Amino acid sequence: xxxxxxxxxxxxxxxxxxxxxxxxxxxxxxxxxxxxxxxxxxxxxxxxxxxxxxxxxxxxxxxxxxxxxxxxxxxxxxxxxxxxxxxxxxxxxxxxxxxxxxxxxxxxxxxxxxxxxxxxxxxxxxxxxxxxxxxxxxxxxxxxxxxxxxxxxxxxxxxxxxxxxxxxxxxxxxxxxxxxxxxxxxxxxxxxxxxxxxxxxxxxxxxxxxxxxxxxxxxxxxxxxxxxxxxxxxxxxxxxxxxxxxxxxxxxxxxxxxxxxxxxxxx
Amino acid sequence: xxxxxxxxxxxxxxxxxxxxxxxxxxxxxxxxxxxxxxxxxxxxxxxxxxxxxxxxxxxxxxxxxxxxxxxxxxxxxxxxxxxxxxxxxxxxxxxxxxxxxxxxxxxxxxxxxxxxxxxxxxxxxxxxxxxxxxxxxxxxxxxxxxxxxxxxxxxxxxxxxxxxxxxxxxxxxxxxxxxxxxxxxxxxxxxxxxxxxxxxxxxxxxxxxxxxxxxxxxxxxxxxxxxxxxxxxxxxxxxxxxxxxxxxxxxxxxxxxxxxxxxxxxxxxxxxxxxxxxxxxxxxxxxxxxxxxxxxxxxxxxxxxxxxxxxxxxxxxxxxxxxxxxxxxxxxxxxxxxxxxxxxxxxxxxxxxxxxxxxxxxxxxxxxxxxxxxxxxxxxxxxxxxxxxxxxxxxxxxxx
Numbered sequence: 001x002x003x004x005x006x007x008x009x010x011x012x013x014x015x016x017x018x019x020x021x022x023x024x025x026x027x028x029x030x031x032x033x034x035x036x037x038x039x040x041x042x043x044x045x046x047x048x049x050x051x052x053x054x055x056x057x058x059x060x061x062x063x064x065x066x067x068x069x070x071x072x073x074x075x076x077x078x079x080x081x082x083x084x085x086x087x088x089x090x091x092x093x094x095x096x097x098x099x100x101x102x103x104x105x106x107x108x109x110x111x112x113x114x115x116x117x118x119x120x121x122x123x124x125x126x127x128x129x130x131x132x133x134x135x136x137x138x139x140x141x142x143x144x145x146x147x148x149x150x151x152x153x154x155x156x157x158x159x160x161x162x163x164x165x166x167x168x169x170x171x172x173x174x175x176x177x178x179x180x181x182x183x184x185x186x187x188x189x190x191x192x193x194x195x196x197x198x199x200x201x202x203x204x205x206x207x208x209x210x211x212x213x214x215x216x217x218x219x220x221x222x223x224x225x226x227x228x229x230x231x232x233x234x235x236x237x238x239x240x241x242x243x244x245x246x247x248x249x250x251x252x253x254x255x256x257x258x259x260x261x262x263x264x265x266x267x
Numbered sequence: 268x269x270x271x272x273x274x275x276x277x278x279x280x281x282x283x284x285x286x287x288x289x290x291x292x293x294x295x296x297x298x299x300x301x302x303x304x305x306x307x308x309x310x311x312x313x314x315x316x317x318x319x320x321x322x323x324x325x326x327x328x329x330x331x332x333x334x335x336x337x338x339x340x341x342x343x344x345x346x347x348x349x350x351x352x353x354x355x356x357x358x359x360x361x362x363x364x365x366x367x368x369x370x371x372x373x374x375x376x377x378x379x380x381x382x383x384x385x386x387x388x389x390x391x392x393x394x395x396x397x398x399x400x401x402x403x404x405x406x407x408x409x410x411x412x413x414x415x416x417x418x419x420x421x422x423x424x425x426x427x428x429x430x431x432x433x434x435x436x437x438x439x440x441x442x443x444x445x446x447x448x449x450x451x452x453x454x455x456x457x458x459x460x461x462x463x464x465x466x467x468x469x470x471x472x473x474x475x476x477x478x479x480x481x482x483x484x485x486x487x488x489x490x491x492x493x494x495x496x497x498x499x500x501x502x503x504x505x506x507x508x509x510x511x512x513x514x515x516x517x518x519x520x521x522x523x524x525x526x527x528x529x530x531x532x533x534x535x536x537x538x539x540x541x542x543x544x545x546x547x548x549x550x551x552x553x554x555x556x557x558x559x560x561x562x563x564x565x566x567x568x569x570x571x572x573x574x575x576x577x578x579x580x581x582x583x584x585x586x587x588x589x590x591x592x593x594x595x596x597x598x599x600x601x602x603x604x605x606x607x608x609x610x611x612x613x614x615x616x617x618x619x620x621x622x623x624x625x626x627x628x629x630x631x632x633x634x635x636x637x638x639x640x641x642x643x644x645x646x647x648x649x650x651x652x653x654x655x656x657x658x659x660x661x662x663x664x665x666x667x
Binding site for chain 2: 056057061062065077102103108109132134135153154155156157182
């Protein structure tokens, strides 16, 4: 069983939901990320989504855009992100790691090279924002052959047929984008999420994590109750952005927010 | 080529290029657009309305003008200019915005967004939005806002909101990113009018089809005026909409050379340019696979060109396909060479071209003398130079 499947199964057995932080690799500088990842695990997260910086993050709001820009200013890249993952695995063999990013760095590396590298780095899942199933079947197959899950995005306007398609090609979990908009947007509607989640759950038994617009413990609690996990990104990265000259404070504020989310979700 | 050219396939692929590489939220609106586009493209009522608008509002057909003096001076091929600069709003961009706006109206969309580089597409979009009474927001890189301030003012006069984009390189690619972010947020009521033959399917094919009137008219006019087809077509290529509009109806006419002119900026060897077909590599950006300017890690490189309209790291996927198949040739022209083209046409024929089109003119300066007197070049004069007066004056040390 894959690390992701095992994680979600264990959570389900204990009636808990996955807390999934997103951080951009190399933000604000490469040496900050590895200790941060271990600290995230200590704070009780279940899966880490590691953002691969890209020059043109079209689906992201300004907070994650700027995180990419900071990381790229330090020459962060897909191959360096994979190296970071390898380092992380040396001391943590338990926490599933999902790479999240855009397609062009993978195009540049080559699909097969990337799949091999992801396997070597012991990556558990890959989510490529601009690679929908229509274009992504080959990539998903290469990854599947190497034991790496392909995670697809679902949106509020995804049709029944598309949900079915992504549940068939995808594995690990599905990532439900809670609103029409970019990451970090502020108009998440709980009622809408609940309605769509019911539809998704009627189609697939894959775990569904919900993200975009989750800012605080209260939202995390409400949203996590509707699915199997909650993803929080921009709210964490804001802590880095607001403490660029004091990264220890950034880290402790991130941990504080995640701890409060964990408590709210488990209560 | 024995079979009739018939690209793209049903899913928008031109060989390995094109496609639909977007985040999930944009898939449903793109599919909806594709359905509407396929439906209305063959709807006689829609076509009649489009044709009437092109004739009475845009001012089509645009003339094919024989540049007699310039031809004589260069001493080679006979040069004809396709006068897209004479269209309403001053460039070919309006052919496409008129078409897409009619689609938007039929689809019941109340809000129009667009990206723009030089501002020509922004102006053409603001123009049709004003005419149809639709809300209009135009995204423009902050660098371009500064260097094309006349067009910014025009868009505002027309009632559009112009948003200066401060992210990334603050040019056309960043404006496109921001427009995509707007679209993903407002998909229900918003129609995104992309200005070039890039973006996810169906945009590259749809924009081409709206621009192909340039080539259809050219073919007919050239036959009427000279009794034969041209020997070479020349057009500048940023995203590539004016070029594909001219080339497309000639793709099956194998005797006609198709020559796209990219912007070499300071020179391709310097790395400071906007010539992905000449010096880039395939990759995926803005919804399609095509030639891009990217580094070894797949990060997009900042581009450079004197002309804001060519300052883009990608190019329409159909051009990528035409390059790989050898059907079209792609060359490049530096900023300084483009200026030679600018001055040549201005002084020889009394026509001031846009800096984008000046790249095509500069290639004609090289090409015409190598051809025989009985041969014919048609060059697309895609836009007029009014918008570039400040840039040119500043280069000459004059403050207007």
